[in-house]
């Protein structure tokens with residue numbers, strides 16, 4: 001790694017939201033793209049799931065990237081060239097607090113996006129404890145809920161039938177006060193039977209759920 005590197009990604013630009021949403025990853029591509037930790041870090045930085053740069057809160061100086069065995073999962077961390085303080089590259093991100101390798105989490109997220117059973121997400125990502133599996137499923141559900149509550153629009157609820165007799169999602173208005181059937185409420189998004197994940201999938205039906213999840217995570221964490 002070059003001395004004084006201040007960006008996780010130096011060679012190619014970060015992707016904007018449109019580029020993230022336009023990606024249509026299949027498993028083989030994902031596995032090839034994140035074959036080691038360094039590639040997984042770059043993968044996340046490019047999609048703005050990890051901050052590409054960081055500044056020291058105390059010195060207001062740009063952090064540099066250093067190898068550090070204390071951050072053994074990622075192998076690197078941010079370090080301030082002034083006060084020498086260090087910070088995880090995951091700080092403030094969706095991955096903060098987790099010690100799982102990013103590759104493993106990304107495969108888990110891929111499986112989730114394909115609606116695999118949680119135990120298969122766990123197995124195919126290389127294995128994790130049941131508690132960790134439940135945690136990650138909950139973290140992803142939280143992102144769904146955050147997205148639904150942030151912008152409570154469009155397709156929520158059961159299918160209706162259009163004028164041609166075709167099944168179609170019920171469209172609901174942006175302003176809950178303007179619609180007869182107030183489907184939009186926090187309680188509804190907390191629906192214990194189907195949950196926010198179900199409604200989130202309804203909202204983004206036909207899109208690549210992994211890409212949409214990346215975009216939602218970026219909005220939620222703003223790294």
Ligand SMILES: [Zn+2]
Nearest residue numbers: 056059080083
């Ligand atoms: Zn500092």
